[in-house]
Amino acid sequence: MSAGRTAAARPWRRLLPYAILATAAALTPFAVTDTYLLSLGSLIGLFALAVTGLNLLIGMAGQVSLGQAAFFGLGAYASGILTVHHGLPVGLAIAAALTLTGLVALVLAAPTLKLEGHNLVMATLGLNMIFTIVCIQWESMTGGSSGLFGIPAMSLAGVNLSSDRNFFYLVWGVLLAVLWLCSNLLRTRPGRALRSLHQGDLLPVSLGIPVVQYKIALFVAAALLAALAGCLYAHYLQFISPHSFDMFVSLQLVTMTAVGGLGNLWGGVFGAAFLLLLPEWLHAVPDVMPLLHGLILMIVLMFCPRGLLPALKNMARKIWRGHG
Amino acid sequence: MAEAASSLLVLRDVCLRFGGLQALMDISLHVPAGLWSALIGPNGAGKTSMLNVICGLYAPQAGDVLLEGRSLYGVPAYERAVLGLARTFQTVQLVQEMNVLDNLLLGLHTQGRVGVFGHLLRSSASRREERKMQEKGLELLARFSLETLWSRPVLELSLWQRKLLELSRAVAGDPKLLLLDEPMGGLTMAERESMALLLQDLRGQGMSMIMVEHDMDMVMAHTDHVLVLHHGRLLAQGPPREIQADPQVISAYLGE
Ligand SMILES: Nc1ncnc2c1ncn2[C@@H]1O[C@H](COP(=O)(O)OP(=O)(O)OP(=O)(O)O)[C@@H](O)[C@H]1O
Ligand SMILES: [Mg+2]
Numbered sequence: 001m002s003a004g005r006t007a008a009a010r011p012w013r014r015l016l017p018y019a020i021l022a023t024a025a026a027l028t029p030f031a032v033t034d035t036y037l038l039s040l041g042s043l044i045g046l047f048a049l050a051v052t053g054l055n056l057l058i059g060m061a062g063q064v065s066l067g068q069a070a071f072f073g074l075g076a077y078a079s080g081i082l083t084v085h086h087g088l089p090v091g092l093a094i095a096a097a098l099t100l101t102g103l104v105a106l107v108l109a110a111p112t113l114k115l116e117g118h119n120l121v122m123a124t125l126g127l128n129m130i131f132t133i134v135c136i137q138w139e140s141m142t143g144g145s146s147g148l149f150g151i152p153a154m155s156l157a158g159v160n161l162s163s164d165r166n167f168f169y170l171v172w173g174v175l176l177a178v179l180w181l182c183s184n185l186l187r188t189r190p191g192r193a194l195r196s197l198h199q200g201d202l203l204p205v206s207l208g209i210p211v212v213q214y215k216i217a218l219f220v221a222a223a224l225l226a227a228l229a230g231c232l233y234a235h236y237l238q239f240i241s242p243h244s245f246d247m248f249v250s251l252q253l254v255t256m257t258a259v260g261g262l263g264n265l266w267g268g269v270f271g272a273a274f275l276l277l278l279p280e281w282l283h284a285v286p287d288v289m290p291l292l293h294g295l296i297l298m299i300v301l302m303f304c305p306r307g308l309l310p311a312l313k314n315m316a317r318k319i320w321r322g323h324g
Numbered sequence: 325m326a327e328a329a330s331s332l333l334v335l336r337d338v339c340l341r342f343g344g345l346q347a348l349m350d351i352s353l354h355v356p357a358g359l360w361s362a363l364i365g366p367n368g369a370g371k372t373s374m375l376n377v378i379c380g381l382y383a384p385q386a387g388d389v390l391l392e393g394r395s396l397y398g399v400p401a402y403e404r405a406v407l408g409l410a411r412t413f414q415t416v417q418l419v420q421e422m423n424v425l426d427n428l429l430l431g432l433h434t435q436g437r438v439g440v441f442g443h444l445l446r447s448s449a450s451r452r453e454e455r456k457m458q459e460k461g462l463e464l465l466a467r468f469s470l471e472t473l474w475s476r477p478v479l480e481l482s483l484w485q486r487k488l489l490e491l492s493r494a495v496a497g498d499p500k501l502l503l504l505d506e507p508m509g510g511l512t513m514a515e516r517e518s519m520a521l522l523l524q525d526l527r528g529q530g531m532s533m534i535m536v537e538h539d540m541d542m543v544m545a546h547t548d549h550v551l552v553l554h555h556g557r558l559l560a561q562g563p564p565r566e567i568q569a570d571p572q573v574i575s576a577y578l579g580e
Contacts (some may be wrong), residue, residue: 185444189453202417
């Protein structure tokens with residue numbers, strides 16, 4: 001059947017965005033010699049990693065979490081503390097931090113996912129605030145509000161992965177791999193099940209989809225991606241403070257997701273880049289950024305609820321058709 | 325009870341309440357395999373509620389549902405789908421953001437054997453399974469004359485096409501019992517006729533069905549067995565001709 005062939009055909013079209021992004025990422029360190037800009041590029045990749053998880057959670061399950069920065073921070077602090085205070089090798093510390101975050105997310109998932117709408121937002125926000133308070137108060141471990149210093153760098157076979165250029169490659173390599181895995185998933189059976197979730201429970205459940213398990217898995221996966229970004233962040237900057245993981249960072253992550261379009265994997269990368277580059281263009285004072293993020297979030301939700309990127313794409317298509 | 329042993333579906337003293345509202349009262353019935361049964365009754369009689377109880381979306385306060393002699397007590401709805409229950413909805417339920425084929429493939433969800441990690445890594449098993457599912461999906465679409473629409477977003481479909489798609493999704497997994505909630509609701513006369521023919525075909529292939537329907541002519545012309553609900557009670561059951569002549573049914577429903 002011809003339709004059958006078309007349905008599975010053109011794998012190169014799928015690979016194209018990866019090829020473009022990989023090439024761009026490979027060339028960037030040669031084009032961008034300013035280390036500040038290069039580290040900004042790494043930061044974009046890290047945020048995009050966390051946004052990817054959040055994007056799945058909000059886009060598929062319709063669960064808006066304003067506590068994602070807490071998982072980001074949990075990864076960072078757990079890995080930081082294990083290396084600084086307990087002398088664990090970095091690789092092992094990251095593995096332990098991810099396991100810990102996964103377990104915490106698993107415990108939190110069931111009660112959290114019972115909530116919906118505002119209640120879920122408030123609960124996750126509360127979670128983030130508790131996390132920040134613990135980071136500030138538990139001084140002996142976390143270094144309190146002045147932060148945790150002396151986190152060791154990452155290295156592999158004698159290569160320092162925390163140098164600006166290598167870290168940039170590491171982050172974007174990890175991000176591309178994660179995007180690839182996620183898009184594999186979304187195109188197949190579990191992905192179709194995930195995409196049916198926000199329809200309400202009646203339909204997926206009647207189709208044999210264990211909705212609760214799927215939602216828990218999404219929640220844990222989103223937490224793990226945020227924590228992975230956090231681990232990498234900690235061993236790159238080699239210093240972390242509670243301020244980097246507070247609720248404003250969560251707000252920023254949600255805004256990035258909304259800008260890119262819910263459930264749109266590439267959109268999340270765009271959203272992360274857009275929001276992190278914005279202050280550079282605007283030369284904005286850091287203090288007004290939360291305000292700006294809130295404003296952007298509001299504007300996006302009001303005028304293009306499907307995301308800024310899809311809206312721009314639509315506009316471009318209309319203009320193109322108008323000319324053609 | 326010998327009758328119970330040979331029945332595909334049995335309801336025993338099922339009671340369902342919503343607060344003070346008694347939606348289903350002491351419903352007991354047997355549905356033999358291979359029959360096309362109709363579930364009729366006025367608006368609010370409890371027809372949809374009964375389907376929801378059967379497929380596990382509502383938990384009755386009392387009573388039990390048995391499928392092939394096995395009690396479904398405590399069996400969650402998603403596991404009942406695995407056991408062979410499939411359904412359509414009074415208002416068509418499709419995933420708006422997905423195309424026709426992907427919506428149909430949701431009906432094959434329980435047939436997949438490759439796990440999440442296989443799919444994540446795009447293993448050869450994952451690709452093989454997906455290819456087979458897509459082929460099967462396209463075959464099913466062809467059976468319902470939807471194959472040319474496979475890549476369309478479902479938003480573009482007419483009501484008739486949506487109903488067809490929902491039906492094809494429900495039969496995709498070869499269920500033992502198909503629950504249809506007003507499959508002809510909102511359709512034109514010609515579309516109703518086509519739907520009746522499709523359902524007749526399904527029945528000819530041995531599919532057991534319970535269909536909620538308001539169109540009495542359709543029910544009388546096509547179904548094998550009729551269940552009449554009225555204010556949450558099972559008023560009567562039997563072959564269409566008997567039901568048509570039942571004075572109780574006439575006064576409660578047909579005579580309206
Ligand atoms: N989830 C619910 N919560 C509260 N009441 C409900 C719920 N579902 C159904 N009911 C009530 O139960 C009664 C039976 O409803 P049901 O939908 O089963 O009727 P129906 O026979 O399918 O009617 P219709 O022909 O209008 O579809 C109605 O009074 C309805 O309001
Ligand atoms: Mg109904």
